[in-house]
Amino acid sequence: MNQNSGLMKTAIVAVISALIGGGAAYAGFSRLGNSANDVTTATQTPTKAGATKISNVKVNSSSQTTTAFQKVNTSVVSVVNLQKQQQSTGDLSELFGSGSTNSNNGSSSKSSSSDLEESSEGSGLIYEKKDGKAYIVTNNHVVADSDKVEVILSDGTKLEASLVGTDAVSDLAVLKIDGAKVKKTATFGDSDSIKAGESVLAIGSPLGSEYATSVTQGIISAKKRTIDVTDETTGQTTGQATVIQTDTAINPGNSGGPLVNMAGQVIGINSMKLASNGETSVEGMGFAIPSNEVVKIINQLVANGKVVRPALGISVIDLTNISSTQQSSVLKLPSSVNSGVVVASVTSSSVAKKAGISKYDVIVGLGGKTVSSVADLHTILYSYAMNSTTEIQYYHNGSLKKANVKLTQAASDSTATSKQTN
Template sequence: MNRIKQAFKDRLWLGVIIVGLFAGLIGGGIALGINNLVQHHEEVTSTRVPAGSNKSGGTKVNKNKADLNGEASQAYKSVQGAVVSVINKQKVQQSSGTLGIFGYGSSNGSSDSSSDNKLETASEGSGVIYKKSGNSAYVVTNNHVVKGSNALQVILSNGKKVNADLVGADSATDLAVLKINATNVKTVASFGNSNSIVPGQDVLAIGSPMGSEYANTVTKGIISAKDRTLKAGTDGTLTSVIQTDAAINSGNSGGPLINMAGQVIGINSMKLASDTQGSSVEGIGFAIPSNEVVTIINQLIKNGKITRPSLGISMVDLSNVTSDQQQSVLKLPTSVSKGVVIMDVNSGSVADTAGLKKYDVITKLGDTQVTDAGSLKAALYKYKVGQNAKVTYYRDGQQHTATLHLTKSADTTSTDDSQQDNN
C-alpha cells in the first residue's frame, strides 16, 4: 500500500514539473514575442521621417570661436603685401595678311605676306619685394621664371600691374632680381637666417600657384630637411636646398617660404622639384636658402651677373666612360670609379697654367671628393676669383696634385647643355 502511495506522489510531482516547464516555455515565448514586437515598433518609429511643418529646421551663424590672429595668420599678413606675381612676356610672330583658301595672303591680293611680333604671356611665376629705395623697389624671383623674356611685368598684391626690368639673373642658383616702380609698394619682406632653421619647424609658402588667378595663395607645412643636395639650373650644379611639405605648385616658383615670424627663409623653386623627381610629387618641395639668396642678390645688384671661377676645361663624367676605356686609355687603377675626365684644356686657362692635360681624371678639389661634373662645379663655386685651390687628379694611372690659381672667371649665366660639360 505504501508503495502505491509513493508511486502516486512521484507521478504527481513529475506532472507538476512537466506542467511548470511547459508553462515556462510558453511564457518565455510570449515574452520574447512581445519584446520583438516592441523593438520592431521602436525601430519603425525612430527611422520614419516625421510629418508636420519644417519651420523648426532653420539655424543661424554663431560667433566664430577660432583664433583669427594665430601665429600663422599674423605671419602671412606681415608678408602678404610684398608677394607678387611675375609675368614673362615673349614675342609671338603673327601674320598681318588675310586668311585665304590656300593660306595667308596680303589684303591687296599679292602673294607676299608680312608679319609683326606681338608680346604675349609665355609663363607666370611668383616673387617677393625685399627692398624699397626711393622710387625703386626690388623683387627676387627664380631665373627660370624670367628666362627668355622680351618684357616683364609684376602684379602687386593690390592687383596693380607694373613693368619690371631685369637687374640680373643666375642660372646656377636659379635666382633673378627685378626692379619696379615703388609708388604702389607698401610692404617689403625681410630675410631670416636660414642656418638657424630646424626640421619640424612650421613654415608658410606664398605665391601664385597655377598663375596670377590664384595670387597670394598660402599653404602651410614644416621644414622636412634643411640641407638637401640637388642639381640646380641647366648646368647640373649641385646646390644645398631646404625641403618642405608645404604645397609648392607650378606658379609658386620665386615666391617666399617664411617662418612664423614672417621672415623669408627661402625662395621656393618648382623647377628644382620637377627636375629632381621627374614628375609632380605630393609633399616634397624645395626652396633656396635665404642666406644663399642674399649673397646672390647682392652680387647681382652690384655687377648684374655672378662671376665665378672657371677651370677652362671641357669634361665628361667618368661614369660615362666604359670600363675598357678606363683601363686602356685612361690607365686608371680599379679603385678609381668616380670623377671627371678632362676632354680639352683652353690655352692660357687656369687648368692649362696648372699643367692639367687631356685625359687627366680629377677626383678631388680642395677637401671635396669629385664624383661628377656637378660636384666639381659645386666645389669650385665655393672659391672666389683670386683664391688658390688644390686639385687631385690621375694621369697614366698615377695620382698627382696641383695648385690652381683661380684668376680666371666665367659668367655662369650662360651654360652648355651638351653631354660634354664646360667649365
C-alpha cells in the same frame, strides 16, 4: 496599439538623441570659449522645418599663422613673362602641307612687330625699397627668354619691371619696379637656424595671378637637402644645389614666392617640386633656395648685374661615360679608379693649363674633397671666391698628381660649352 507603441518608442529615441546632440553641441561651444579664440555664444530658438538660419556664434581668431601671413602677403607679387610669339606668314601651302625651301613661304618666325603674349607666370617677393625703386627677387626660370616682364602687386596694380640681373646657376633673378605704390617689404630670416618639423607657409600665385597671394601651410621636412641640377638643353647633371625640403603645397606658379617661418620672416625662395620619381608619383616634396644663399646672390646681382664665379678653363665629362677599354688604353687609369671627371679640352692661358692640366687627365679631387662627377666639380669649384688658391688632384698617364691652382679666371670669361666647368 502595437503600431502606436512602436511610434512612441521611436519618438522617445529621437528626443533622447536630440538632447544628446544638443549637449554635444553645447559642450563644443564651451571648449571653443575656453580656447585661445574669443567666442561669443547665444541661445537659438528652435525653428520650424525650412527656416534654417546662420549661426550667430562669432569667432575672433588670431594665430601665429595669420600673423606671419599678414607680415608678408602684401610683399608677394605675380610675375608675368611676356614673349614675342611665332607668327605664320599666312601662305596657303602651310595649310595644305606642301613644303617650300623659301624662308618667306609657309614659314614661322618671331616678328619684331608681333604683339607680346603671356608665356608663363610665376611669383616674386619685394624685399627692398630704395631711391623710389622697389626690388623683387624671383626665380631665373620665371623670367628666362622674356621680351618683357610685368609685375602684379597684391592690390592688382600692374607695373612693367626691368631686369637687374639673372643667375642660371642659382636659379635666381632680381627685378626692379617703380616703388610709388609699394607700401611694405619683406624681411629675410636666417635659414641656418631653421629646424626640421618647424611650421612654414608658402605664398604665391599657383597656376597664375588668378590665384594670387594663395597661402599654404606645412613643415620643414629637411633643413639641407642636396639635389642634382640638370641642364635643360643637354639633360646632363651640371651641379648640385643645397635646398630646403618642405611638404608645404607648391604648385606651378609658386616659383619665386617666399617660404615663411612663423615669425613672418622669409627663410627661402620656392623653386621646384618633385612630382614623380620614375613611375612613382610623389606628394609633399617641394624645395626652396635657403635665404642665406638668396641674400648672397641678390646682393651680387644688384651690385654687378651678374654673379662672378671661378672657372678652371676646361671642358669635362663624367668618367662613367667612358668605356672600360678606353679608360685603360687611352686614359691609362689604374683599375681601382672608377669615378672622376675626364678633361676633354683645355683652353689656352687658362688657370688649369698653368697648373699643368692637359687633355685626357682625370680629376678626382679639388681642395681635399672627392670629385666623382661633373656635378661634384661644379659644386666644389663654385664654393670658392675669386682669386682663391686650392689643390687639384688628378691622374696623368696613370699616375696621381697634385697641383695648386689659383682661381683667377671667371666663368663668364672662359669658353663655355655644355661640358664646361663654369
